[in-house]
Amino acid sequence: MAEHPDSGALSETYLQISPNILASFPKFRPPVDLYVFDPSVGRTGRYIRGGERLSRDGQAEVARYAEEGLLYLLRDDYRIYAEHLSRKLGLLLVEEGFQPQEVAEIFFIALRNRMAEFLNQPTEDTLEALRTDVAILAEYIWIDPGRVAFLTHTLERDYDLAVHSVNTMLIGLALYLRLTGGKVEKTVLISLILGLLLHDLGMVMVPKFIRDKERYLVRRDRESIERHIEAGLNMVRRLKIQDPIILECMDQHHERLDGSGYPARRFDGGISTTGRLCAVADSFSAIVGDRPHRSARDTAEAVRMLAGDGKRYDQALTALLAQVMAERVTA
Ligand SMILES: [Fe+2]
Ligand SMILES: [Fe+2]
Incomplete structure (x- = not known):
């Protein structure tokens, strides 16, 4: 027996399962342990x-408990339920019981799954699904920009294109x-989020063995990699994207202040703030x-590496990057 979840949805130990959250789980086989609060014994x-597996009656009973606010799961299980809830992101805006680090996860x-789907099949449908989730993220951040400190803690190490994006x-x-x-x-948030996610879209056209090399590239490999800019821009044009913020992010994230970047070898003032910001974030x-x-x-x-490279990276932005990384929050 566990303790009474006395503060309801905001309990440290439990998360209350609303009917909406319950609906995101498979009906007859919930992925996590389910707990019920019994008011008669207070436990x-x-x-x-x-x-x-739940029986049909069991399923109906669980649905009833959820309606009555008596159904809970352990917060410690959040990695398991996060997978399920990630398909119903809108819940994050209406349910109040989630902790910010759960939401971040x-x-x-x-977004990693939506991005992987889109990279795999860059069509209007997968773009629309991505856009929907991006709009939810933008809304979430717009309500309270301080929430981003939890999000920047969830970076993953894998170098997979979706994770990198x-x-x-x-x-x-x-x-x-x-x-x-x-x-x-x-609206600007939505455009910027999309631009950052799509910055390397053209990489799907570069053979993976060349993408993975990075070092010891022969000239032909380098040219092939550099073409990801043009390839990405062509792809979004076909998807009828004309938003300048998205296009700048895709076009300028490899430009460097000293003119050593690509594709246009722009200098200083020739690179927009969005382009500089995408360059720092991408690197x-x-x-x-x-x-x-x-x-x-x-x-x-x-x-340190980026802040020590003032010739190529905007130092006002690398200073902000240092602040962002110092203020990440885990809990
Ligand atoms: Fe790139
Ligand atoms: Fe990149």
């Missing part, structure tokens, strides 16, 4: 173990909120990711 006991899973987006978003002091417009996310030929560097080292 919470386990109803069923995760993965066990659920957003990460959802989400990591880049979270860092870029945090930078942007710092830069603007949190005074942001929702940081690449450095902290695991690559086939080297393991990931830690975040403090990544910040």
Whole structure:
């Protein structure tokens, strides 16, 4: 028997399962242990173990408990339920019981999966699904920009294109909120989030063995990689994306202040703020990711590397990056 979840949905130990949350689980086989609060004895006991099958009557009973606010799960199980909730992101805006680090994890899973689907099949349908989740994230951040501190803690180390895209987006978003002091417009947030997510879209056209090399590239490999900019822009044009923020992020994230970048070898003022911001976020996310030929560097080292490279990276932004990384929150 566990303790009474006296503060209801805000309990430290339990998360109350509303009918909406319950609906995100498979009906007859809940993925997590379910607990029921018994008001007559003031205690919470386990109803069923995760993965066990509920009978039809059991299912109806569980649905009733949820209606009455008596159904709970353990917060410690959140990695399991996060997978399920990531398919119903809108719940994060209406349910009040989630803790910010749970929400951050659920957003990460959802966006990584949506991004992987879109990269796999970049069509209007998968783009629409991605856009829907991006709008929910924008709303969530717009309500309270301070929430981004939890999101930047969820970066993953894998160097998979979907993970890299989400990591880049979270860092870029945090930078942007710092830069603007949190005074942001929702539509701009949506565009920036999409731009950061899509920055490397054209990479799907580059053979993976060349993408993974990074070092010891022969000239032909380098040209092939550099073409990911044009390839990505062509792909979004076909998807009828014309938003300048998205296009700048895709077009300029490899431009460097000293003119050593690509594709247009722009200098200083020729690179927009969005382009500079995407460059810092993208490079940081690449450095902290695991690559086939080297393991990931830690975040403090990544910040030092970029802050020490004032010739190529905007130092006002790398200073903000240092602040963002210092203020990440885990709990
Ligand atoms: Fe790129
Ligand atoms: Fe990138």
